[in-house]
Each structure stands twice: as C-alpha cells, then as structure tokens.
Amino acid sequence: xxxxxxxxxxxxxxxxxxxxxESPETDRLDFYLSDPKNLIVAAAGLRVKHLGxxxxxxGYDPGSDQEILEVLYHFCTGYATITLRVTIPKTSPKIQxxxxxxxxxxxxxxxxxxxYGVEVIGLRNPDHLYLPDDWPGGVYPLRKDFxxxxxxxxx
Amino acid sequence: xxxxxxxxxxxxxxxxxxxxxxxxxxxxxFFSINVDGEIVTNAYVRLGYAHRGIEKAAEDRNWVxxxxxxxxxxxxxxxxxxxxxxxxVEKLAGMEVPPRAQAIRVLVAELERIHSHLLWLGVxxxxxxxxxxxxxxxxxxxxxxxxLEGLTGNRVNYxxxxxxxxxYDIDSAQADSIRQGLEFxxxxxxxxxxxxxxxxxxxxxxxxxxxxxxxxxxxxxxVGPTARASNVARDIRIEAPYxxxxxxxxxxxxxxxxxxxxxxVVRIKEMLxxxxxxxxxxxxxxxxxxxxxxxxRINPGETVVRVEAPRGELFYFIKSNGTDxxxxxxxxTPTICNMSSVVKLAIGSQLADVPVILxxxxxxxxxxxxxxxxxxxxxxxxxxTWEELRKYGIRYYNGDHS
Numbered sequence: 183x184x185x186x187x188x189x190x191x192x193x194x195x196x197x198x199x200x201x202x203x204e205s206p207e208t209d210r211l212d213f214y215l216s217d218p219k220n221l222i223v224a225a226a227g228l229r230v231k232h233l234g235x236x237x238x239x240x241g242y243d244p245g246s247d248q249e250i251l252e253v254l255y256h257f258c259t260g261y262a263t264i265t266l267r268v269t270i271p272k273t274s275p276k277i278q279x280x281x282x283x284x285x286x287x288x289x290x291x292x293x294x295x296x297x298y299g300v301e302v303i304g305l306r307n308p309d310h311l312y313l314p315d316d317w318p319g320g321v322y323p324l325r326k327d328f329x330x331x332x333x334x335x336x337x
Numbered sequence: 338x339x340x341x342x343x344x345x346x347x348x349x350x351x352x353x354x355x356x357x358x359x360x361x362x363x364x365x366x367f368f369s370i371n372v373d374g375e376i377v378t379n380a381y382v383r384l385g386y387a388h389r390g391i392e393k394a395a396e397d398r399n400w401v402x403x404x405x406x407x408x409x410x411x412x413x414x415x416x417x418x419x420x421x422x423x424x425x426v427e428k429l430a431g432m433e434v435p436p437r438a439q440a441i442r443v444l445v446a447e448l449e450r451i452h453s454h455l456l457w458l459g460v461x462x463x464x465x466x467x468x469x470x471x472x473x474x475x476x477x478x479x480x481x482x483x484x485l486e487g488l489t490g491n492r493v494n495y496x497x498x499x500x501x502x503x504x505y506d507i508d509s510a511q512a513d514s515i516r517q518g519l520e521f522x523x524x525x526x527x528x529x530x531x532x533x534x535x536x537x538x539x540x541x542x543x544x545x546x547x548x549x550x551x552x553x554x555x556x557x558x559x560v561g562p563t564a565r566a567s568n569v570a571r572d573i574r575i576e577a578p579y580x581x582x583x584x585x586x587x588x589x590x591x592x593x594x595x596x597x598x599x600x601x602v603v604r605i606k607e608m609l610x611x612x613x614x615x616x617x618x619x620x621x622x623x624x625x626x627x628x629x630x631x632x633x634r635i636n637p638g639e640t641v642v643r644v645e646a647p648r649g650e651l652f653y654f655i656k657s658n659g660t661d662x663x664x665x666x667x668x669x670t671p672t673i674c675n676m677s678s679v680v681k682l683a684i685g686s687q688l689a690d691v692p693v694i695l696x697x698x699x700x701x702x703x704x705x706x707x708x709x710x711x712x713x714x715x716x717x718x719x720x721x722t723w724e725e726l727r728k729y730g731i732r733y734y735n736g737d738h739s
Contacts, residue, residue, distance in 0.1 A: 284556075
C-alpha cells in the first residue's frame with residue numbers, strides 16, 4: 183500500500199481514539215491513545231484495514247521519578263510504521279492482550295510482562311519467555327530502578 | 338525447567354520435551370511437544386537460554402560502545418544488527434552517510450546473506466538426512482567466508498560499520514577476487530537449485546511438509562524467506578529501501594507452495610539474486626569518502642529502523658535523551674516472529690518431521706539436545722538426543738516404523 187494512503191487511513195481510523203497524533207518522521211505516525219481501553223479497537227481497526235502487521239511491542243520506563251510506563255505497539259506496512267502508544271500507571275500496570283485479534287502478539291506480550299511487570303489481561307500463557315524460572319518475583323529488569331545486586335541477594 | 342515428560346493415561350497422549358542444550362549446534366531453545374502416537378497435537382516454546390540482557394546493557398554504554406555490543410547479538414548476522422543501529426543513530430543525528438560507505442554496507446550485508454543462507458542450506462539438509470548436500474554447501478560457504486575475511490579481516494563479526502560510515506574500502510584487486518568467488522558460487526547454487534527440486538528422496542522430506550498458507554503467514558506475522566515461501570511479498574529491501582538499496586534494486590523472490598521445498602527454493606534463489614546485486618555494486622561503486630565525523634552526543638528523539646536480515650525483517654526502536662548514552666533500544670529479531678509460526682506448523686505433522694520443520698525457518702537457535710520419547714505401544718521409555726530424533730526421522734522415512 184502506498185505510504186500516504188496508509189498513513190491517511192490510519193489517521194482517519196485512530197485519531198478519535200487518541201489524545202494526540204504526531205508524525206516524528208515522514209514514514210511514521212504515532213497515536214497517543216487517550217485511554218488504554220482504546221487499544222483493542224484501534225488495533226482491530228488497523229488489522230481489518232490491512233494497515234500493517236504487529237512488528238514489535240516496545241516497553242518504556244521514562245524514569246524512576248515518573249509514575250507511568252509507556253507501551254508502544256508498532257504496526258508496519260510497506261513503507262509506513264504506525265505506532266499506538268499507551269500510557270499506564272506504574273502502580274498497577276495493566277493492559278488487555280492483543281492475542282485475540284493478533285495471535286503473533288503472544289511472545290511480545292510475554293516479554294513486556296516479564297521485563298516491565300505489566301499485567302497482560304487475557305494472555306493464555308503468562309509464563310516467563312526469556313527470564314529464568316527462578317527469577318525473583320517483582321523484579322523487572324528493564325525498569326530504570328532495577329539494580330543487579332538484587333539478583334545476588336535473592337540467591 | 339520442569340521439562341518432564343508427561344503421560345496422560347486417559348487418552349494415551351504424551352508430552353515430548355526437546356531441548357534446551359546442545360553442545361554442537363547453534364543456540365538453545367526448549368520445545369514441549371504433545372504427541373498422539375506419531376502426530377503432534379500441540380507444541381510450546383520456551384526461549385531465553387541465550388538471553389544476555391543486551392537491551393539493558395545498552396543503556397549503560399555510550400553510543401560508540403553500544404555499536405560493538407549490538408554487533409554481538411548474533412554471530413551469523415552481526416553486520417545487519419550494526420547496520421540497523423548505525424542507520425538509526427545517523428538518522429537521529431541528522432547525518433548523511435557518503436554513498437560509497439552505503440554501497441559497501443549493502444555489499445557486506447549481501448555477502449552475509451549468502452553465508453547465512455548457505456549455512457542454513459547445510460543445517461536443513463542435514464536435518465532432512467541429506468548429508469552430502471550439507472557437506473557441499475558448507476564447503477562452498479568457505480568461499481564467501483574467505484571473501485569476507487579478505488575484506489574486513491574477520492570471518493564473523495566483521496566490524497565493518499562505524500557510526501557515520503564504514504571502516505574498510507574495496508580496491509580493484511579485492512573486487513576481482515570477489516567476482517571470481519561469486520562466479521563459482523553462482524554455478525554451485527544453480528546446481529543445488531536443480532537438486533532440491535528434483536531429487537526424489539529429498540523431496541519426500543520437503544514437498545508438502547510444514548506447509549504454511551499465505552493467510553497463516555500473514556496472521557502469524559511470519560517474515561523473511563519463511564513468509565516469501567508462502568507468497569507473502571514482505572522484503573524491507575524492496576518495500577522500504579534503506580541505505581544503498583535505494584540505488585541498487587533487488588528483485589523479490591516469491592514461491593507459492595509454502596512448504597519446506599519452497600523455503601529451499603526461495604533461499605537459493607535469493608543467494609543468486611545477492612550475487613547479481615554484489616556484482617552490480619562492484620561495477621558501479623560510487624567514489625568518495627568512507628566515513629563522516631560523528632558527534633558524541635545524539636539529539637534527543639526517537640526513530641524506528643527496519644532492515645532485511647537474512648532471516649527476515651529486523652526491527653530497531655532507538656530513543657535518545659540527548660546525552661552520550663541511548664535511553665532505550667528495542668531489538669526485535671526475525672526469529673521471534675517466525676517462532677510462533679513454527680509452533681503452529683508443527684501441529685498435525687509427524688514427530689519425525691519436527692527437526693526439519695524447526696530448521697525450515699532458519700531459527701537462530703536450532704539446537705535442541707535431549708528429548709524423551711515414550712513408545713506407547715511397548716510402554717518403553719527412552720531418552721533421545723537431538724541426533725537420535727534426527728536419525729529416527731530418517732529411519733521413519735526409510736520405511737522402518739519400528
């Protein structure tokens with residue numbers, strides 16, 4: 183699909199669900215979803231319109247002094263990358279699973295869950311994907327406040 | 338790991354754990370495979386045995402150190418990781434890399450694709466019991482390894498990229514030796530293409546096996562040669578040309594069958610296309626500088642980089658906070674996309690076909706050591722190595738179903 187058409191269609195589709203839309207690069211469009219609940223609707227819309235496949239889910243912790251975590255869902259189609267950005271509170275980070283509409287999302291969501299401590303609601307297999315089975319509970323390595331010493335102490 | 342073989346007495350189904358360690362082959366992964374007699378009814382995968390926390394480590398290093406770190410994510414496709422990273426950082430810094438450097442980057446990337454696909458050709462034919470092809474393809478792979486060593490001094494982890502360009506130039510003597518090597522490879526590849534599509538015994542192990550339809554490939558998010566063998570036109574070099582691919586065009590290689598045979602054909606044809614592209618680059622290598630000076634601090638911002646690794650789309654998300662260290666680097670390798678597809682493909686197939694189906698996606702960790710197998714007919718329990726499972730597959734297809 184042509185880059186312009188893809189980005190325009192995505193904008194029509196997801197703009198109402200977003201608080202803010204940015205185009206950081208010509209081939210990218212970032213939607214800051216106003217509510218985490220909008221994620222499923224937005225992703226389903228992109229899926230139905232064949233606006234790319236889920237290329238990756240990026241978790242991001244803006245810092246120990248921040249109260250939020252950010253989750254980025256990157257959809258790639260031909261030349262364009264459409265990113266759905268969801269902000270969730272660090273105190274109870276929860277997000278709905280995408281596996282119902284995109285089965286391939288499972289490994290990405292399992293990674294997000296173990297690396298950032300985000301609870302993915304509805305994920306059929308929430309076990310560790312990358313981290314060892316004896317990894318201490320409540321320790322999330324990609325959070326900014328992660329200290330490696332905690333692994334020594336837990337042994 | 339709790340990798341226990343489980344027997345469900347009520348319905349006579351068994352769980353066969355495979356992996357994770359293997360000292361000889363590539364990398365570790367664990368598969369838990371449920372079988373009903375010979376037929377696989379369900380399969381699960383557990384990764385992470387080679388997880389080194391590189392995304393976290395990158396946050397503690399400066400931009401230059403991170404380049405060397407990321408190049409070590411993979412020993413087979415190291416160059417494409419450093420290329421993706423360099424492209425991203427250069428984009429954030431607003432730098433234009435000289436055309437000659439871009440062409441050399443792409444040239445090394447295509448040499449890497451040939452070496453990776455030849456490696457795969459050997460591994461996959463070995464798993465299918467065709468060791469002659471394995472030995473021939475690995476012998477021929479030495480040709481491309483020698484070319485890479487001649488260019489960069491290294492057989493793997495070539496370290497050809499720098500932030501802002503490349504380290505190594507190509508002179509006319511090197512260009513001639515590359516052309517010579519490629520001529521030999523092209524002749525061999527055409528021969529292999531004939532073999533994998535005509536050898537009756539080999540076709541029994543590949544034709545119609547591990548079939549993935551176009552729709553499945555799209556829904557499961559398969560990438561690279563695995564997707565292209567199912568007629569999904571997904572190739573970043575064509576869809577979103579980066580670096581020198583904007584000037585040197587690649588033709589997409591597609592097959593329609595989606596079975597193992599198609600994956601062999603796609604990869605061999607891709608190597609031939611790579612040879613053609615390398616020759617084209619050598620013939621019209623732009624003149625000019627090799628590297629630009631790069632600043633230590635990178636402007637704050639975010640960027641997404643997508644490149645075509647030998648196994649498929651490699652995705653990088655890079656976020657800079659304006660200091661000399663990256664804020665966040667997300668790496669999504671192609672194998673993880675193809676892994677969920679292979680797990681689905683295994684369902685409904687013969688246990689004997691599992692090794693070659695796994696190898697079919699060219700996983701970056703195709704090695705699986707121990708597997709426990711129970712013969713439910715004789716209630717005999719035995720522990721199998723990956724090698725024994727492979728041999729069992731070959732025996733099974735020789736008509737020995739004992």
